[in-house]
Amino acid sequence: MIRLQSFVLTRLLSSPSASPLPSLHRLLSTAVVAAPQISPNPGFAVADYLVETCGLTRPQALKASKKLSHLKSPSNPDAVLAFLAGLGLSSSDVAALVAKDPKFLCAGVGAILEPNVVELTGLGLSHSEIARLVSLEGSHFRIRSIVSKLSYYLPLFGSPENLLRALRTNSYLLTSSLDKVIDPNRAFLRECGLADCDIAKLCTGVPWILTAKAERIRSMVKCAEAIGVPRGSKMFRHALHAIGFQSEDALAAKVEYLKNTFRWSEAEAGIAVSKAPTLLARSKDTLQSLSEFLISEVGLEPAYIAHRAGLLTCSLEGRIRSRYYVLNFLKANGLLKRELSCYSAVMMSEKLFMKRIISPHKEALPQLAEDYAAACRGEMPTNFRLTWTQNGL
Numbered sequence: 001m002i003r004l005q006s007f008v009l010t011r012l013l014s015s016p017s018a019s020p021l022p023s024l025h026r027l028l029s030t031a032v033v034a035a036p037q038i039s040p041n042p043g044f045a046v047a048d049y050l051v052e053t054c055g056l057t058r059p060q061a062l063k064a065s066k067k068l069s070h071l072k073s074p075s076n077p078d079a080v081l082a083f084l085a086g087l088g089l090s091s092s093d094v095a096a097l098v099a100k101d102p103k104f105l106c107a108g109v110g111a112i113l114e115p116n117v118v119e120l121t122g123l124g125l126s127h128s129e130i131a132r133l134v135s136l137e138g139s140h141f142r143i144r145s146i147v148s149k150l151s152y153y154l155p156l157f158g159s160p161e162n163l164l165r166a167l168r169t170n171s172y173l174l175t176s177s178l179d180k181v182i183d184p185n186r187a188f189l190r191e192c193g194l195a196d197c198d199i200a201k202l203c204t205g206v207p208w209i210l211t212a213k214a215e216r217i218r219s220m221v222k223c224a225e226a227i228g229v230p231r232g233s234k235m236f237r238h239a240l241h242a243i244g245f246q247s248e249d250a251l252a253a254k255v256e257y258l259k260n261t262f263r264w265s266e267a268e269a270g271i272a273v274s275k276a277p278t279l280l281a282r283s284k285d286t287l288q289s290l291s292e293f294l295i296s297e298v299g300l301e302p303a304y305i306a307h308r309a310g311l312l313t314c315s316l317e318g319r320i321r322s323r324y325y326v327l328n329f330l331k332a333n334g335l336l337k338r339e340l341s342c343y344s345a346v347m348m349s350e351k352l353f354m355k356r357i358i359s360p361h362k363e364a365l366p367q368l369a370e371d372y373a374a375a376c377r378g379e380m381p382t383n384f385r386l387t388w389t390q391n392g393l
Contacts, residue, residue: 046071050102053081054096064102077105082110083113087131107142119147140174149174156186157200158372166200170207185210185217192221193232202237206244223248227255228274238276246280254280261291265271268306278311289316298324298342308343320346322375325384326357326368335361 046068048063053074071077084094097104107113120130134141140149150163153173157163167173176182189199189209202209209217220243221231229239243251257268258279273279279287290312305311313371314320323345330336345353358369371381 044072044074049074049077050098053234054098055091056099060099064099067102068105071106079109080105080113083109084134087127087134088241089131093135097135101138104138104142112142112144116141116144116147120150123154127161129164132164136164137171137174146174149178152178156196158197162200166203167209171212172208176211182210184214185212188214188217192236193240194237198237205241209244218244220244223251227251227277228270228276235274235277242277242280251280257284258287261287262295262305263302264306270301272306272309276313278313279309287312293321300342311346312344314346317378318376322372323353325375326372329384330361331391335364
């Protein structure tokens with residue numbers, strides 16, 4: 001049987017076929033017919049097989065072999081390894097899969113694994129995506145019910161890539177009941193004004209949102225409403241994202257920190273959080289740095305910042321500071337044709353900022369684009385530094 005396995009794997013790996021599974025099925029069928037019948041080998045050593053054939057370390061093999069003590073022959077494991085090779089899994093992928101889920105070697109190739117591949121291909125998954133799914137969720141892939149679960153999730157997440165990303169952070173999506181847990185949670189989030197695309201995005205930041213108890217999700221919604229972000233508002237999803245990992249006490253403490261750091265009143269803090277709820281998820285160090293720059297260096301008033309809290313969701317080094325340097329430089333050299341606020345400049349898309357602010361000066365200031373790029377990397381170009389000093393800042 002070892003010779004059979006070697007023959008099958010060699011043929012598979014050398015085959016130019018773009019679709020390995022049909023050839024895999026033919027090779028296995030031909031090889032099994034041609035091979036002499038082999039009775040169960042009473043001397044079959046599972047641990048040795050796991051080391052020599054599957055690539056596990058000796059400690060891994062000893063641990064995994066406890067779940068495979070019933071195996072008396074390498075016949076089924078050989079077929080499974082050939083199946084995995086046909087999907088394109090590397091030897092290291094196979095070793096990782098078997099170490100994580102030794103019982104995958106006992107799965108029925110013809111009864112479960114191959115039908116799963118056929119049906120998932122019909123749902124739009126490529127062989128490479130199926131291979132990633134097997135590596136990620138091997139224990140669930142050897143069960144037929146995975147097809148019905150994925151057929152439910154694919155329209156929700158919009159693409160296999162988005163679904164695989166969600167499964168990477170929350171495998172409970174494949175174990176939770178669709179009827180009792182997932183669908184009711186999805187229905188409630190829809191009642192709150194979230195479309196499926198919003199729910200899918202929310203799952204990226206708060207992976208457990210669909211598999212959590214209903215009471216926890218309702219509590220999150222109440223917290224969002226309490227901080228001034230009502231259901232149906234465009235910031236509602238962002239509020240749930242920010243709230244997701246924090247207790248009510250932690251949220252209250254963060255609001256208090258915002259008030260002290262940006263010198264806001266209770267009302268101003270409420271305005272800021274309702275406009276940019278992701279502030280609640282930003283680190284204290286980041287918020288402190290933003291306050292020091294915007295209030296102490298740029299000179300913006302706390303109330304002004306509260307009403308334009310979107311500023312605080314941007315990167316200080318990669319966006320705010322670098323664009324302020326550019327505006328300051330252009331103003332100092334009389335090149336800014338119209339007054340442009342720091343807020344307006346920061347909130348522009350990168351493409352629009354380059355088109356309206358950088359490109360018009362490429363002949364008069366050919367170094368401007370390079371200096372801006374350096375500033376985005378956290379450097380202070382000489383031209384900007386001189387202007388900064390001349391302005392007394």
